[in-house]
Amino acid sequence: xxxxxxxxxxxxxxxxxxxxxxxxxxxxxxxxxxxxxxxxxxxxxxxxxxxxxxxxxxxxxxxxxxxxxxxxxxxxxxxxxxxxxxxxxxxxxxxxxxxxxxxxxxxxxxxxxxxxxxxxxxxxxxxxxxxxxxxxxxxxxxxxxxxxx
Ligand SMILES: [Zn+2]
Numbered sequence: 001x002x003x004x005x006x007x008x009x010x011x012x013x014x015x016x017x018x019x020x021x022x023x024x025x026x027x028x029x030x031x032x033x034x035x036x037x038x039x040x041x042x043x044x045x046x047x048x049x050x051x052x053x054x055x056x057x058x059x060x061x062x063x064x065x066x067x068x069x070x071x072x073x074x075x076x077x078x079x080x081x082x083x084x085x086x087x088x089x090x091x092x093x094x095x096x097x098x099x100x101x102x103x104x105x106x107x108x109x110x111x112x113x114x115x116x117x118x119x120x121x122x123x124x125x126x127x128x129x130x131x132x133x134x135x136x137x138x139x140x141x142x143x144x145x146x147x148x149x
Contacts, residue, residue: 027102035063037094042070042081052077068094086133096120100130104138 031037042048042061048070049060055075064071068087070079082088087097100120103111111119117127 022102022106024102027099031095031098034094037098038068038081039063040098041085041087041094042079045081045085046070046079053079086137092122092126092130096122097130101134104134110135 031040039048042063046061049058051057052059052061052072052074054077055072057072057074059072059074061070061072061079063069064078068080068082070081071077072079080088087094090097100111100116103116103119111131113124113128113131116122116131117124120127120130122130
C-alpha cells in the first residue's frame with residue numbers, strides 16, 4: 001500500500017478531492033428522506049432501542065408519523081430526539097439541515113450563506129441562520145460530536 005501523501009492537491013483539483021470520501025450520491029442514499037435524518041439523530045442520541053426513562057423497560061422506539069418524535073413500544077412515552085439540537089424549533093426540513101452539514105464537512109473551508117441559499121433553495125435569511133448555527137455547533141465539540149460519522 002502506498003503511504004498517504006500529505007501534499008496538498010492543486011487548486012484546480014481541490015473541489016473534487018475534498019468530497020471524494022463521501023459523495024453527494026452517497027449522502028442521498030443514506031439520507032433519502034427527513035425521516036431517515038431524524039432516525040439518525042435518534043440512533044446517535046438515544047438508540048432506537050434503549051431503556052425507557054419512563055417505564056424502565058428495554059424497549060424499541062418507533063417513529064411517530066408526521067412528528068419529530070418517537071414512542072416507546074412498551075408504554076408509549078414520547079421522545080423528541082431533536083430537543084436541545086440545532087434542529088429544534090426549526091421549520092427547515094431535516095434533510096436540508098443534514099445536507100447543509102454535509103456541505104460544511106465536505107468542503108472543509110466553510111460555506112457562505114449565498115452558497116447555501118443557492119444549493120439548498122432556501123431564502124438568504126434561512127441560509128444565513130443555518131450556516132451560523134452549523135458553524136457554532138462545529139466549534140463546540142460537546143454538541144457537535146454526534147454529527148460526526
Ligand atoms: Zn416506556
